[in-house]
Amino acid sequence: MGSTIREVMQTFLAYLDLAGTANLQADLQLKLSGADSYTGYLRLDHGTATIYEGEAPQPNLTIKCTFEVMQAVARGEKDPLQAFILGEIQASGDINLGMRLLSLLKIP
DSSP states (O other): OOSHHHHHHHHHHHHHOGGGTTTOOEEEEEEEESTOOEEEEEETTTEEEEEEEOEEEEEEESEEHHHHHHHHHTTTTTTTHHHTTTSSEEEEEHHHHHHHHHBBOOOO
């Protein structure tokens, strides 16, 4: 599961409870560093989610970490909140949005 950036992003979409985003419109910028660097964003629009490459025009929340950390979170090997507390994931912007999205992630 999730050996490429696209696969990791698709895994997160599969884990996201989209019904919980029905009244939400936001862009979540993702910047991954390391050997597999990536810049893209997730657009949430009233119950739908779409992945785009590049910079979001006006992101509501920006998440920065290494691909390896994101991959470990997607695999359920690392708790995203603990990774944030330990500084392995950095977030800027609407942190309340991040907490809301975290509660909507159903990672096995």
